[in-house]
Amino acid sequence: MSLSNPINAALLPAILFVAYRILFPSKPTAPAVPCTRYDQGEYNWAPTKHPKVAVYKDYDVHELSKSDGRGTQSILLAIARIVDGRISERTVFDVSAGANFYGPDGMYGNFAGRDASRGMAKQSFDEEMLTDLDKPLDDLKDLTPAEIDNMHGWHDHFSNKYKVVGRLV
Template identity: 95%
Template sequence: MSLSNPLNAALVPAILFVAYRILFPSKPTAPAVPCTRYDQGEYNWAPTKHPKVAVYKDYDVHELTKSDGRGTNNILLAIARIVDGEITERTVFDVSSGANFYGPEGMYGNFAGRDASRGMAKQSFDEDMLTDLDKPLDNLKDLTAAEIDNMHGWHDHFSNKYKVVGRLV
């Protein structure tokens, strides 16, 4: 190989750099985060505060209403599934990422922190679609087959779009 050729002369430094990196790779460094735990052993850093995560759990109506987007960033709502005329579950979804729709100012805002089953089944945003908090959960017995199918469609939509965080009991 002749260095008198300009192309060869230009490639020599690049080849030497690549060879150096192969022979002496740089070691990745951990981010500069204050240590709180795990400073012994394999882990040498941990964040000072872990992010808040939703935990799957059972909710009652009063606990669910605390997650209506007012005073908290969490927005939850529940939708039921009915099989053979019986409610099999009331799934609680975290719809916080859809705050424009389900937040206090959103068009579905009245469903936030509540059981939205009847309203979703009937495609109605009226306040009378919501069960009074001091009454038993709506048994949804008067829904038609088409309304139940509509509610299941919403349940499936929410299952594919939002996190399931629990069930309403």
């Protein structure tokens, strides 16, 4: 490589920088946390209050319905995946970060605390897309292949955007 060519000369610093970052990746820094003092005057770097964390668990429809954004801090909803014509899982997502959309006043608010599979598959926000809490879970057998693909697209979108906190059983 000849540095007399201006393009080579311009690209050399970028190549060296990329090589340096590959050989010496930066280490992530820990976020600053509030500290408390021990009685001896030493610092404890543990946070004064541990943040609330989501625990992966199995939900039933009644437990899931309590996380609809009304009176709770978290907003959860479930979306199914169908493999070989059968529901393989109903993933529960914590969509609290999207409270403007999934909260009580959001445009998708009726899906909060519910199995949103049919509504997402059919692109419908109508109440009849939701199964009554006292009835068995929707088997989704009447969905067309296009609707199943649509539902899977939503499942993939949610998987990339929100925390998976459990499954609906």
